[in-house]
Amino acid sequence: AQKVTQAQTEISVVEKEDVTLDCVYETRDTTYYLFWYKQPPSGELVFLIRRNSFDEQNEISGRYSWNFQKSTSSFNFTITASQVVDSAVYFCALSEDPFSGGYQKVTFGTGTKLQVIP
Amino acid sequence: SQTIHQWPATLVQPVGSPLSLECTVEGTSNPNLYWYRQAAGRGLQLLFYSVGIGQISSEVPQNLSASRPQDRQFILSSKKLLLSDSGFYLCACKAGTGSNEQFFGPGTRLTVL
Numbered sequence: 287a288q289k290v291t292q293a294q295t296e297i298s299v300v301e302k303e304d305v306t307l308d309c310v311y312e313t314r315d316t317t318y319y320l321f322w323y324k325q326p327p328s329g330e331l332v333f334l335i336r337r338n339s340f341d342e343q344n345e346i347s348g349r350y351s352w353n354f355q356k357s358t359s360s361f362n363f364t365i366t367a368s369q370v371v372d373s374a375v376y377f378c379a380l381s382e383d384p385f386s387g388g389y390q391k392v393t394f395g396t397g398t399k400l401q402v403i404p
Numbered sequence: 405s406q407t408i409h410q411w412p413a414t415l416v417q418p419v420g421s422p423l424s425l426e427c428t429v430e431g432t433s434n435p436n437l438y439w440y441r442q443a444a445g446r447g448l449q450l451l452f453y454s455v456g457i458g459q460i461s462s463e464v465p466q467n468l469s470a471s472r473p474q475d476r477q478f479i480l481s482s483k484k485l486l487l488s489d490s491g492f493y494l495c496a497c498k499a500g501t502g503s504n505e506q507f508f509g510p511g512t513r514l515t516v517l
Contacts, residue, residue: 319504329492331508338504377448381504390436390498392506396447 427495
């Protein structure tokens with residue numbers, strides 16, 4: 287069975303600080319995908335990034351960066367120089383190989399609420 | 405890219421009343437569609453998914469049902485709402501091929517009184 291653990295329930299940082307959101311996953315699949323979503327106060331989940339299990343390269347997009355390590359089954363998300371607009375709930379998610387069948391189940395973590403204080 | 409519409413945005417209903425939430429998708433064909441519920445301060449719970457017209461699978465037994473009358477339309481219904489049905493309902497879409505991530509609609513906030 288798949289499982290995603292986001293141990294940090296809530297994090298508060300002061301603006302301009304760096305912050306890392308942790309994500310640990312469990313799966314028996316050799317091919318899988320990992321995602322991060324942002325849920326601002328408005329409620330809609332915004333897709334941030336997808337990473338497949340064969341690509342362990344870290345990725346950077348502006349102030350966002352992601353560190354994928356298969357050895358520790360982790361897919362951590364770092365925000366550099368945080369801003370108030372980064373305040374949101376962030377979800378890590380895991381899915382099986384979408385080509386293994388017609389239905390792709392996505393398992394979400396319970397989310398980490400990030401508050402950036404001005 | 406796909407756009408997902410949901411309505412209504414908010415809804416307040418009495419216990420025992422019926423429910424119909426609608427989700428429509430633009431910009432893609434043959435999508436996989438999903439209904440999630442998010443209780444206050446909690447994570448996402450998958451309720452239903454559909455891989456095609458008329459094909460509905462339920463993840464958890466509950467008071468709700470879903471239907472997919474058209475390729476890009478997904479409806480969540482209930483004959484009699486319970487207090488425990490309150491929550492934030494999100495519709496999601498995954499393109500049929502060539503895409504792995506799900507995209508979400510703006511959600512419907514349902515309060516059952």
